[in-house]
Amino acid sequence: MQESSKPIVWSIAGSDSGGGAGIQADLLTFADFGCHGCTAITANTAQNTTDVAAINAVPLDVLISQLATLQRDLFPAAIKIGLLANSGQVAAVAEFLRALLQIKKIPVVYDPVAVASSGAALTEGGIGETVIEMLLPLCDLITPNRHELELLAGAPVGSAGRIVAAAQQLCAAGCDALLVTGGHGELVEGEMADLLWDSGRADWFIGEKIPGDNNHGTGCTLSSAIAACLALGYPLRDACVVAKAYVQRGLRQGKGEKIGSGAGPVGHCGWPSELRDFPDILLPSEDRAKAYGFSDTADKFAFEQGFAPPDTSRLGLYPVVDSVEWLEKLAERGVRTLQLRIKNPGGDLRQQVEGAVAIGREYNLRLFINDFWQLAIECGAYGVHLGQEDLQSADLGAIQRAGLKLGISTHGFYELLLAYRYRPSYLAIGAIFVTDTKDMSAQLQGTEKLARMAALLPDYPLVAIGGISLARAPAVAATGVGSIAVVSAVTGAENYRQAVEQFQAVIEN
Ligand SMILES: Cc1ncc(COP(=O)(O)OP(=O)(O)O)c(N)n1
Numbered sequence: 001m002q003e004s005s006k007p008i009v010w011s012i013a014g015s016d017s018g019g020g021a022g023i024q025a026d027l028l029t030f031a032d033f034g035c036h037g038c039t040a041i042t043a044n045t046a047q048n049t050t051d052v053a054a055i056n057a058v059p060l061d062v063l064i065s066q067l068a069t070l071q072r073d074l075f076p077a078a079i080k081i082g083l084l085a086n087s088g089q090v091a092a093v094a095e096f097l098r099a100l101l102q103i104k105k106i107p108v109v110y111d112p113v114a115v116a117s118s119g120a121a122l123t124e125g126g127i128g129e130t131v132i133e134m135l136l137p138l139c140d141l142i143t144p145n146r147h148e149l150e151l152l153a154g155a156p157v158g159s160a161g162r163i164v165a166a167a168q169q170l171c172a173a174g175c176d177a178l179l180v181t182g183g184h185g186e187l188v189e190g191e192m193a194d195l196l197w198d199s200g201r202a203d204w205f206i207g208e209k210i211p212g213d214n215n216h217g218t219g220c221t222l223s224s225a226i227a228a229c230l231a232l233g234y235p236l237r238d239a240c241v242v243a244k245a246y247v248q249r250g251l252r253q254g255k256g257e258k259i260g261s262g263a264g265p266v267g268h269c270g271w272p273s274e275l276r277d278f279p280d281i282l283l284p285s286e287d288r289a290k291a292y293g294f295s296d297t298a299d300k301f302a303f304e305q306g307f308a309p310p311d312t313s314r315l316g317l318y319p320v321v322d323s324v325e326w327l328e329k330l331a332e333r334g335v336r337t338l339q340l341r342i343k344n345p346g347g348d349l350r351q352q353v354e355g356a357v358a359i360g361r362e363y364n365l366r367l368f369i370n371d372f373w374q375l376a377i378e379c380g381a382y383g384v385h386l387g388q389e390d391l392q393s394a395d396l397g398a399i400q401r402a403g404l405k406l407g408i409s410t411h412g413f414y415e416l417l418l419a420y421r422y423r424p425s426y427l428a429i430g431a432i433f434v435t436d437t438k439d440m441s442a443q444l445q446g447t448e449k450l451a452r453m454a455a456l457l458p459d460y461p462l463v464a465i466g467g468i469s470l471a472r473a474p475a476v477a478a479t480g481v482g483s484i485a486v487v488s489a490v491t492g493a494e495n496y497r498q499a500v501e502q503f504q505a506v507i508e509n
């Protein structure tokens with residue numbers, strides 16, 4: 001298999017002569033994500049912005065010869081499947097994919113296109129059974145809109161509960177995950193809500209409805225953007241929120257274009273670099289969650305308030321240490337932001353936290369206690385640092401009411417957006433590089449992705465963590481984050497005093 005300098009993504013889909021959807025939209029999307037797009041055309045549709053005049057499915061040998069030729073030279077990093085015009089095509093593509101995936105497991109995203117935005121049917125009736133039997137078990141994600149979900153599940157999906165039930169039913173039929181798009185019908189007025197059903201877990205991604213007619217090709221664009229992100233190595237949830245933001249940006253920036261007399265194409269406007277285009281991740285404790293059947297009233301957390309901000313959005317060098325002795329040594333060297341992270345607590349834990357709080361007061365530190373939020377409240381600490389898993393178990397309302405600052409760990413776009421909903425005092429992003437301190441190998445971000453995340457929140461206190469050495473610190477600082485957290489680069493340094501000075505020089509410059 002030849003290495004390529006850009007990830008290769010295939011689109012197995014129909015051509016839209018009007019240039020708004022199908023492979024035309026897919027190729028524009030792949031290019032925006034820095035991927036090389038290849039196509040296997042299933043149908044040569046005759047369309048404009050108002051109607052579909054013909055579908056013109058290609059014969060099976062024409063379809064398979066495209067796929068076989070691509071396989072010989074342009075092996076994909078991900079595949080997006082769009083319009084499959086009849087049961088024969090579904091079966092042929094499924095058979096081809098089964099063999100391909102045995103050579104190498106790559107992500108497959110299927111957008112089960114059934115009806116054009118003009119309302120015209122695009123597939124022969126009765127392909128649903130073949131899709132369910134042969135294709136779904138090969139897919140990592142399917143992205144039906146609510147109408148397509150209804151057709152596949154054979155049940156009405158008029159409420160949030162029914163959408164979830166239908167998604168569960170299709171996952172039981174064999175596909176790994178579903179993203180049910182909500183652009184065509186609002187459960188809450190003014191909100192475009194997509195449901196991601198993955199591994200038995202529901203996530204609602206809420207975007208603001210953008211008024212305007214230029215929405216042709218949104219489904220094709222979304223599924224292609226997800227496939228491109230998967231080809232770039234993004235985890236599924238990150239791929240879904242970035243792709244939704246890409247479509248939202250296209251709707252917002254493309255709404256003023258005048259192309260044709262019907263529904264014009266959604267814009268393809270480059271990487272989504274503005275936070276306003278990213279969805280809110282719905283939290284069970286917020287009021288509107290009730291409308292999505294997602295409510296958990298036990299959690300009494302005041303959303304409007306968020307957590308107390310630190311005195312600066314640039315927290316500087318942020319050593320994470322495991323003893324009060326280290327806190328004192330580093331405070332003496334002028335370090336202002338510190339964390340006590342004790343992973344194997346002994347019987348003297350309370351004493352350690354009290355000692356840390358006392359040092360924090362003496363040196364006027366921004367001192368965060370990792371994990372032990374109850375003790376931190378009881379001892380009157382400056383702040384608490386929590387991981388994603390802690391968000392479910394910790395009493396955030398109690399931390400908020402006690403006036404403690406809160407830092408939250410995040411690993412990628414999805415977790416960043418989720419944690420941002422709580423408006424914590426800072427957001428940590430990791431792991432930037434491989435580290436020996438903790439196994440983060442499945443959650444590495446790198447500096448390019450870090451820079452993209454940092455650009456979304458330019459004025460927010462952001463901390464980068466994970467594998468950051470002195471040599472790597474300048475590249476991290478250049479992403480715009482105002483703080484670098486380190487364990488081994490300070491506590492494992494031959495000369496920690498020198499390491500502190502050198503890090504401070506990099507961050508302050
Ligand atoms: C500044 C900072 N960022 C991230 C972490 C990691 O916290 P968490 O995910 O809770 O993992 P543990 O540290 O508890 O292993 C951190 N401690 N500090």
Ligand SMILES: Cc1nc(C(=O)O)sc1CCOP(=O)(O)O
Binds near residue numbers: 411435436485
């Ligand atoms: C504790 C921790 N949390 C991480 C995260 O990504 O959430 S990475 C990490 C280890 C940081 O240690 P070092 O500076 O030695 O690489």
Ligand SMILES: [Mg+2]
Binds near residue numbers: 371
């Ligand atoms: Mg923790």
